[in-house]
Amino acid sequence: MTSTSGASGTVRPIAVVGPTATGKSDLALDLAERLGGEVVNIDAMQMYRGMDIGTAKLPVAERRGIAHHQLDVLDVTETATVAAYQERARADVDALLAAGRTPVIVGGSMMYYQALLDEWSFPATDPGVRRRFEDRLAEVGPLALHGELAALDPAAGAKILPTDGRRIVRALEVVTLTGEPFAASAPEIGPARWDAAIVAVDRDTEALDARIAQRTRRMFEEGLVDEVRALEEGGLRDGVTASRAIGYAQVLAAFDGEYDLDHARELTFVGTRRYVRRQRSWFRRDPRVVWLDGAAPGLLDAALAAHAAPAWRPPRTVD
Structure with missing residues (x-):
């Protein structure tokens, strides 16, 4: 593991992750102010310029003068990829550490988080192979293509949602190119890169649902x-990833007459709540994460204590 901060022991990143609408952005700003840091975004959709309201992106005036990295770096016609993000965001963190600034990594995009903090090398891509499966996706739809993936790689089929056409295509591409199961390319949990501290903010489910409903209503x-x-x-419609963002996809469908805007708002709420359940389940599997109550009055102090605590290490095994 590479660790810029390990040599001096003076600067250590902290990641603030967890479900949407729990208060991660405010905590990240508090930490950056207290630790003399800057924010590194790990929300995939906040990387897009102009996607502000629907992603709950903090306006510049509300960022307290704190620099934010990996925000507004893509046009909506560009495809966001985990591999490209990994390269750019790691360079940002390394530069901050070299300058003695504490990286405060914040967001809820699960694969982006893992790409940044774990040792994860991405299998090569082949445009021809990718195009073949994209054409197949357009021809038969995600459900049928998911069935083809499940027959070829049952473990990948069990892990990837039948509606996630982009990941289905990528899994088929990797299996085709490597001859190995898609899971073979996934990272294993180990000490976090740079010995980063990791905290997750969560709230009572009922209270969080109310916050999601309020946020959705305010967005519209x-x-x-x-x-x-x-x-x-x-x-936007030409963007492979941007057009599928929760809220944006529902409004586009309303423009197309599939339903009215009131129903688009309801579907945005439902989609966000479903995504929150996935985030919570995914981050709960990571033993490095220190869970914090977003409603607790001592939230900042608890996060600072996690930042000061020893880095997580795997349990020792006895032969």
């Missing part, structure tokens, strides 16, 4: 529909 009241319309003119 504050102009999400107009934001999507402007992005549509800028090529």
Whole structure:
């Protein structure tokens, strides 16, 4: 493991992860102020310029003068990839550590988090193979293609949602190119890169559902529909990843007459709540994470204590 901070022991990153709408951004700002740090984003959709309201991106005026990295780095027509993010974000963290600034890594995109903090080398890609499976996806749809993946690689089929066409295509590409199961390319949990501390913010499920409902309502009241319309003119529908973001996909479908905007808002709430359940389940499997109550008055102190605690190490095994 590479560790810029390990040599001096003076600067250590802290990652603030967990479900959407729990208060991660505010805690990250508090930590950056206290630790003399800067924020590194790990929310995939906040990397897109113009996708502000629907991603709950903090406006510049509310960032307390703290620099944010990996925000607004992609146009909506560009495809976000974990491999490209890994390269850019690791360079940001290394630069901050070299400058003596504490990286405060914040967001809830699960694979981006793991790509940044774990040793994960991505299998090569082949445009021809990828295109073949993308064409197959367009021809038969994600459910049928998922069946083909499950027959070829049952473990990947069990792990990847039947609706996630992009990951189904990628899994088939990797299996085809490597001749190995898709899981063989996944990282294993070990000490976090840079010995980063990791905290997750969560809240009572009922209270969090209420926060999601309030956030969704506020997004539509504050102009999400107009934001999507402007992005549509800028090529949003051509974006492989941006157009599928929760909220944006639902509003685009409303534009197409599939349902009205009130139903789009309800589906955005339902989609966000479902995503929160996935985030919670995924991060709960990571033994390095220190869980914090986002409603607790001592939230910042608890996060600082986690940052000061010894780095996680795997349990010792006895032969």
